[in-house]
Amino acid sequence: MKVPPKIRAWLAERYDIGVVEKFADEQLHKPLPAETGFWHTFGSLSLFLFLNQVVTGILLMVYYRPTTNTAFESVRFIMTKAHFGWLIRGLHAWGATLMILCVLIHMMRTFFMGAYKKPRELTWVLGVFIFGCTVTFGFTGYLLPWNQLSYWATTVGTEITGAIPLAGQYLKVLLRGGEGVTGETLARFYVLHVVVLPWVLTMLIATHLFLMRVQGLATFERVGEEKPIDKGRGIPFFPNHVLKEGVVFCLLIGALVTLIIFWPVELGEKADPLVTPEGIKPEWYFLSTYQLLKYFPKTLGLFVSLIPPLLLLLWPFLDRGRERHPKKRPVAVTIGIVAVVLALAFGTVGYLSERNISVGGHPYHFDIYGVPHRLPEQPKR
Amino acid sequence: MQRVPQRRIHVIAIGCWLLMTSAAVRADSISCFNCHTNEMHQFSASAHAQAGLNCVDCHGGDPRIADETAHATDNFKRPDNKKAIAELCASCHGDVRRMNPYGLPTDQLDRYKTSKHGEQLFTHNDQKVAVCTDCHGVHDILKVKSPQARVYPTNIPQTCGRCHGDAKLMQEYKLPTDIITQYQSSYHAYMVFEKGDLSAPTCVTCHGSHGATPPGTAQVGQVCGKCHVRQRELFEKSPHAEVAAAGLFNECVSCHGNHGIQKASVELFAKTCVQCHANDPKQLQLRDELAGLIHRTQVDYTNADTVVHDATVRGLATDDEQLLLQEAKTQVTQLEAMQHLLAADQLRPVATRFDEIVKLTLADVADLERIERWKRHALAPIWAFLALMAILFWAKRRQLEQGRKP
Amino acid sequence: MNEEQRISRRTFLDWLLAGGLLTWAVAFVAPVISYVWPAQRRGPSIQTVSAGKADEFADWQTKMVAIAGQPVIVVRTPQGFRAFSAICTHLGCIVGWDAARRLIACPCHAGFFDINGRPVAGPPPRPLSEHAVAVVNGEVLVKSA
Numbered sequence: 035m036k037v038p039p040k041i042r043a044w045l046a047e048r049y050d051i052g053v054v055e056k057f058a059d060e061q062l063h064k065p066l067p068a069e070t071g072f073w074h075t076f077g078s079l080s081l082f083l084f085l086n087q088v089v090t091g092i093l094l095m096v097y098y099r100p101t102t103n104t105a106f107e108s109v110r111f112i113m114t115k116a117h118f119g120w121l122i123r124g125l126h127a128w129g130a131t132l133m134i135l136c137v138l139i140h141m142m143r144t145f146f147m148g149a150y151k152k153p154r155e156l157t158w159v160l161g162v163f164i165f166g167c168t169v170t171f172g173f174t175g176y177l178l179p180w181n182q183l184s185y186w187a188t189t190v191g192t193e194i195t196g197a198i199p200l201a202g203q204y205l206k207v208l209l210r211g212g213e214g215v216t217g218e219t220l221a222r223f224y225v226l227h228v229v230v231l232p233w234v235l236t237m238l239i240a241t242h243l244f245l246m247r248v249q250g251l252a253t254f255e256r257v258g259e260e261k262p263i264d265k266g267r268g269i270p271f272f273p274n275h276v277l278k279e280g281v282v283f284c285l286l287i288g289a290l291v292t293l294i295i296f297w298p299v300e301l302g303e304k305a306d307p308l309v310t311p312e313g314i315k316p317e318w319y320f321l322s323t324y325q326l327l328k329y330f331p332k333t334l335g336l337f338v339s340l341i342p343p344l345l346l347l348l349w350p351f352l353d354r355g356r357e358r359h360p361k362k363r364p365v366a367v368t369i370g371i372v373a374v375v376l377a378l379a380f381g382t383v384g385y386l387s388e389r390n391i392s393v394g395g396h397p398y399h400f401d402i403y404g405v406p407h408r409l410p411e412q413p414k415r
Numbered sequence: 416m417q418r419v420p421q422r423r424i425h426v427i428a429i430g431c432w433l434l435m436t437s438a439a440v441r442a443d444s445i446s447c448f449n450c451h452t453n454e455m456h457q458f459s460a461s462a463h464a465q466a467g468l469n470c471v472d473c474h475g476g477d478p479r480i481a482d483e484t485a486h487a488t489d490n491f492k493r494p495d496n497k498k499a500i501a502e503l504c505a506s507c508h509g510d511v512r513r514m515n516p517y518g519l520p521t522d523q524l525d526r527y528k529t530s531k532h533g534e535q536l537f538t539h540n541d542q543k544v545a546v547c548t549d550c551h552g553v554h555d556i557l558k559v560k561s562p563q564a565r566v567y568p569t570n571i572p573q574t575c576g577r578c579h580g581d582a583k584l585m586q587e588y589k590l591p592t593d594i595i596t597q598y599q600s601s602y603h604a605y606m607v608f609e610k611g612d613l614s615a616p617t618c619v620t621c622h623g624s625h626g627a628t629p630p631g632t633a634q635v636g637q638v639c640g641k642c643h644v645r646q647r648e649l650f651e652k653s654p655h656a657e658v659a660a661a662g663l664f665n666e667c668v669s670c671h672g673n674h675g676i677q678k679a680s681v682e683l684f685a686k687t688c689v690q691c692h693a694n695d696p697k698q699l700q701l702r703d704e705l706a707g708l709i710h711r712t713q714v715d716y717t718n719a720d721t722v723v724h725d726a727t728v729r730g731l732a733t734d735d736e737q738l739l740l741q742e743a744k745t746q747v748t749q750l751e752a753m754q755h756l757l758a759a760d761q762l763r764p765v766a767t768r769f770d771e772i773v774k775l776t777l778a779d780v781a782d783l784e785r786i787e788r789w790k791r792h793a794l795a796p797i798w799a800f801l802a803l804m805a806i807l808f809w810a811k812r813r814q815l816e817q818g819r820k821p
Numbered sequence: 822m823n824e825e826q827r828i829s830r831r832t833f834l835d836w837l838l839a840g841g842l843l844t845w846a847v848a849f850v851a852p853v854i855s856y857v858w859p860a861q862r863r864g865p866s867i868q869t870v871s872a873g874k875a876d877e878f879a880d881w882q883t884k885m886v887a888i889a890g891q892p893v894i895v896v897r898t899p900q901g902f903r904a905f906s907a908i909c910t911h912l913g914c915i916v917g918w919d920a921a922r923r924l925i926a927c928p929c930h931a932g933f934f935d936i937n938g939r940p941v942a943g944p945p946p947r948p949l950s951e952h953a954v955a956v957v958n959g960e961v962l963v964k965s966a
Contacts, residue, residue: 096857107889114732115860118852274815280808284801291797295790301730614946644943645931734890741892745914748929804841811834 065268066275067253073147074251075282076140081239082283083133087171088232090126098178100224102217105180106304113301124294130172132290134319137168145349145370148358149252155350157249160242162347167235169319174227176317177220181302186314188223189215190324197332214307254359313388322377325384328402342373445469445478446485457554462561466517473503497536497546501527504547523547526626543584550574550624566624568607571617572598597675616642621673639667649755664691679751681710704759708766712747719743719773722780731783739776743769869955869962876959878902883918888965893952894918894925895963898936902956904963905938905949916949925949 037045045051066074097116099108112119141161144150150158177188192215196206211218255261269275316324327335345352353366360367383404390399390409397409447470448455458464463472471478475490486493494500505524507513514521527533527546535541550566557564565574572595578584580595598604598618606615621638622629640647650656650666658664670687671679684706692698723740727733746769753762870893872886878897885907886893892907892915909916909927916934919926924941925934932943939948953964 093853093856110730111860113730114734117855117858117860119856119860120730121852122856274812277808277812277815281805284805284808288798288801292794295794298729298787300728303728612946642944643930645929648931734887737890738887738892741908741913741915745929748912748914752930800841800844804845807834807838807841811838814834 061247062272063270064247064250065263066271067251067263068267068269069253070251070269070275072278072282073143075279076136076143077246078279079282079286080133080136080140081243082286083129083136084235084239086125086129087133090122090129091228091232093122094126095228100178100220102180102220102305105178105220106301109179109181110301120298121294124299125290127299128290128293128297130175131318132286132293134168134172137165141165141346142370142374146360146367147252147254148360148363148366150350151252151353151355151358152257152350154245154249154252157242157245158350159347160238160245162343164235164238164242165346166343167231167238171227171231171235172317172319174223174231177215177223178227179302180220180305182305182309182311183302183314185215185305185307186310187316188219190314191316191320192219194327194336197336199333199336252358256358257356315384315388318381318385321384322380325380325387325404328387342377445471446481447471447476447478449481454554461552461554461556462558463556496540497542497544498540500546500548501533501536523625526623530623530625530627531629532627543578543587545578549577566619568613568617571619572604575618594674601674601676602678603676643667645752646755649753653755653757655757681706681713701757701759705754705757705762708759708762709747709750709754712750712766712769715769715773716740716743716747719776722777726780726783731780731787733780733783736776736779739772739779743772743776746772869964872902872904872954872961872963874959875902875956875961878961881920881923886963888952888963893963895954895961896925896936902954902961903936903938904952904954905934906952907949909945910940910947910949911943911945 042051094112097108097112097119099105109123112123116122144158144161173188173191177184192206192209195209196202198205207213209219209222210216211222250263253260315321323339326339329335330338355363355366357363386400386406387402387404388400390397392398393406398406399409400406451470454470458470469478470476473492475488475492477485477488479485492499492503494503501524508519509521509524511521528537532544532546535544536546552565559566561567562569564570576595579590580592582592585592603616606612607617619627637647646667650659655664655666659666669690670683684702688699688702692702720740723733723736726736746765750762750765750769753765756762870886870888872884872895875897878884878895880897880899883894883896886895893904894907894916895902895904896918905925907916908914909929909932911927911930911932914927914929916925916927916932919933922933923936925936925938926932927934927943927945930944932945933941934945934949935941937948938951940946955962955964
C-alpha cells in the first residue's frame with residue numbers, strides 16, 4: 035500500500051505526513067502477544083458484523099417504508115421484487131443474530147481469560163454497554179417488518195417495561211408512543227434503530243477499540259506483572275493476525291450464506307392487533323430473561339432480572355484477584371460457567387414452554403413454566 | 416282602595432276556572448293518569464305520544480273528570496274483542512289523509528283480512544289469533560325502525576314466538592310447535608343475530624307481516640327467489656321446475672328445509688335426492704357426478720389456497736398466483752349455484768376451467784420453489800470459493816512466518 | 822529451494838490472493854448495484870398501473886388489470902374512464918361486464934352493479950370500491966386504493 039511518490043510529495047509540502055505515516059505504520063504492524071489465537075478473532079468478527087448491519091441496513095432503507103400501511107408491503111417488495119433483496123434482508127436478519135452471538139462469545143472469551151482486569155476495567159464496562167446496545171438494536175429492529183411476530187413480541191416486550199416501579203408506566207408509554215403498539219411505536223423504534231443507536235454504538239465501539247489499541251491485548255500474565263511485548267516474539271497485526279482473521283472471516287461468510295439459504299427469513303403475516311397468534315415469544319436472545327420473569331411476580335422479577343446485567347457491569351470491580359489464567363481462578367470460572375449454564379437452561383425452557391412437542395413418540399404439552407404434561411393420545415380413526 | 420265591583424270578580428273567577436280546566440285537558444295532566452299510572456309510563460315513550468296523541472284520541476271519555484264517571488261518556492271506547500281492536504286501529508291507520516304526513520301505509524287492515532290471522536278472526540271470530548296489538552303492543556307502541564320495537568327485525572322471532580312457540584296453542588290448530596326453535600338454529604337467524612345483517616330474513620320477510628300467510632307450494636320459489644335470484648333462475652331451467660309446477664315438489668323447501676335452513680353444503684346431496692330418487696340409479700349417478708364436481712373443486716381450491724398462502728408467508732412473489740386463485744374461486748362459487756340446473760354437461764366446462772387455473776397456479780408456485788432450490792445448489796461453488804480463500808490466507812501467513820524465521 | 826523459486830512461489834501466491842480478493846470484492850458489489858437499480862419503474866409504493874392506451878378503448882369497452890394482486894375492471898363511458906375493484910362484494914367472485922345491459926355483472930349469483938359501482942340487482946350488499954383513473958399523455962392510468 036504505497037502512496038505514489040508525486041502525490042506523497044504534494045501532501046508533504048502541506049501537511050506533516052510523517053506523523054500520519056508513523057501512526058499508520060505503528061498501528062498496522064503493532065505486535066500482538068504470541069498467544070493471540072482463534073478465540074481472539076471474535077472481537078473483529080463482531081465489528082465486521084456491525085459493519086455488515088450498517089451497510090445492509092442502509093440498503094434496506096432504500097426500499098423500506100416505516101408506516102403501518104407500508105412497512106409490511108415494502109418488506110414484501112424487497113423480498114419479491116428488488117433484485118437480491120432477499121439476500122440483503124437475509125444478511126441483515128441473520129447478521130443480527132450472528133452479531134449478538136459473536137458479541138456474547140467475545141464477552142465470554144474476555145471473561146474466562148481475565149482480560150477485564152486492571153488496567154482494562156473501562157474497556158470491559160464499555161463492552162457491556164456495547165452488548166446492551168446490540169441487544170436494543172435487535173429489539174427495535176424486530177418490530178420494523180410489522181408482521182404478526184414483530185407486533186406481538188414487541189407488545190410482550192414493552193409490557194415488561196411497565197413493571198418497573200414508579201417510572202414503569204411512563205417509560206412504557208414513552209417507548210410505545212401511546213397506550214398500545216401502533217404506528218407511533220413503529221416510528222419511534224425506527225428512529226432509534228436507524229439514527230440514535232448507530233451513532234451511540236459507533237462512539238462506544240470507537241472508544242472501546244481505542245482503549246484496546248492503547249493498552250494492547252491482555253495475556254495470561256498476572257495483574258501488575260505485564261511485560262511489554264518482545265518485538266521478536268510478537269505477531270504483527272498486519273498482515274499476520276489479519277490473515278488469521280481472514281480465515282475465520284471466510285468461515286463466517288460461509289455460515290452466514292448457508293443460514294440465509296437453508297433457513298430463509300420469512301415474510302410472515304401482516305400485523306393484526308385483533309388476532310393474537312399462539313405461543314408468542316421474544317427473540318432467542320431474550321428467551322432466558324423472558325422465562326426467568328415468569329417465576330416471579332412482576333416487580334420482584336424485574337429486580338431479579340437486573341442482577342445479571344449489573345453483575346456483568348460491576349464484575350471488574352468485584353473480582354480484584356491478580357490471576358488471569360482460567361486454571362488459576364476457580365471461583366470466577368465456576369461462576370462464569372454456572373451463569374452460562376443457567377442462561378442456556380432458562381433459554382431452552384423458554385423455547386419449550388407453551389409448545390406441543392413429541393418426545394419419544396408421545397405428545398407432550400409444555401406449560402408456561404416449562405413443565406411437560408403428557409397429552410392424551412389421539413384415538414386412531 | 417276602591418272596592419272591585421262584584422260582577423268583575425265573578426268574571427275573573429270563571430276565567431281562572433276555565434283556564435285551569437283547559438289546562439287539565441293537556442296530555443300531561445289529563446285525569447286518566449291519576450289512576451292509570453302503568454299505562455301512563457308505557458305511553459309516554461311511545462310513538463303515539465310523540466305524535467301528540469293522548470288516551471282520549473283512541474278511547475274517548477272525558478279527561479276532565481277525575482274518577483270512573485270519566486268513562487261514562489257516549490264516545491268512550493274500550494275494545495273488548497279483537498275485531499274491534501283492528502277496526503279501531505284502522506280508523507286512523509287506514510285514513511290516507513291522516514297518515515300522509517307520517518308517510519305510513521294505509522292498507523294494513525285489507526292485507527290483514529287476507530292473512531290467516533285475519534281470516535280466522537273475521538270469518539270465524541277466533542279470539543286467539545294475533546291482531547294489531549299482539550304484535551305491535553298496546554300503549555307502548557314504537558316505530559318499526561326503533562330497536563326496542565316488538566316488530567324490529569331482531570325482536571320479530573320473539574314476538575311471533577309468543578303464539579307460534581306455544582306448543583299447546585299450536586297443537587289446537589295442528590300447526591308445528593317447534594318453528595321458533597328451528598328458526599333460531601337456522602343460518603338465517605345466524606345472519607340476523609350474530610352477523611347483524613338485518614337484510615337477512617326473519618318471519619315477516621318470507622311470510623309477510625300484515626298479510627301473513629305461509630307461501631303456497633307454487634310460491635315458495637318466488638319467496639326464496641326474492642334474495643336468491645340466481646339459484647331460482649337456474650332452478651326454473653332445470654328438470655325440477657316442471658315437477659314443482661305440477662305441485663309434486665316443494666321447490667326450495669324440499670331440499671333445503673324452511674325454518675331450520677342451514678348453510679347449503681355438499682352434504683345435502685347425500686340426504687335429499689334419495690327422498691324421491693332412492694330407486695333411480697340414473698338420477699343417483701347424476702347426483703354423484705354433481706356432488707363430486709363440487710366437492711372436488713372445493714377441496715382442490717382449499718389446497719391450492721394453502722399452498723399459495725404458505726408461499727406468501729415465506730416471502731415468495733405470489734401476486735399473480737393470488738389473482739389466479741380468485742379466478743378459481745369464482746369458478747367454484749359458480750358451480751355451487753349452477754348445480755340447481757341439474758345439467759352435468761353445463762357444469763363440466765366450468766370445472767375444467769377451474770382445473771386449468773389451479774394447475775397453472777400450482778405450476779407457478781412450483782417454479783418459485785425451483786428458484787429457491789437453485790439457491791441451495793449455488794452454495795457449493797460459494798463454499799468452494801470460500802475454502803480456497805481460507806487456504807490462500809493460511810498459506811500466505813505460513814509463508815510470512817517462515818520468511819521471518821532466521 | 823533457491824531464491825528464484827522462492828520468489829516466484831511468493832509472487833504466484835500473491836497473484837492468487839489478489840485475484841481472489843478482487844473476485845470477492847466484485848461478488849460483494851455486483852448484487853448491491855443490482856439491488857439499488859430500480860426493479861420496476863415505480864418502487865414499493867405503487868401509485869398507478871397502466872391500463873393501456875386510451876385509443877384502444879371504444880365507448881363501453883372494458884379491460885381487466887391487476888393492481889397489487891387484486892383485479893380491477895376499467896370501463897370507458899362516454900363521460901370518461903371509470904375503474905372499480907372487480908371483486909364482488911357478495912362472496913368475492915370476479916365480476917365481468919354485461920355489454921347488453923351495460924352493467925357490471927357477477928356470474929356467481931347474478932349480482933349487478935351500475936356504472937357507479939352501486940348494486941342494482943341481486944345479493945351484493947355494498948358498492949364496488951372505486952379507483953381513480955386519469956388519462957395522461959394518451960395513457961390510461963389507474964390509481965391504486
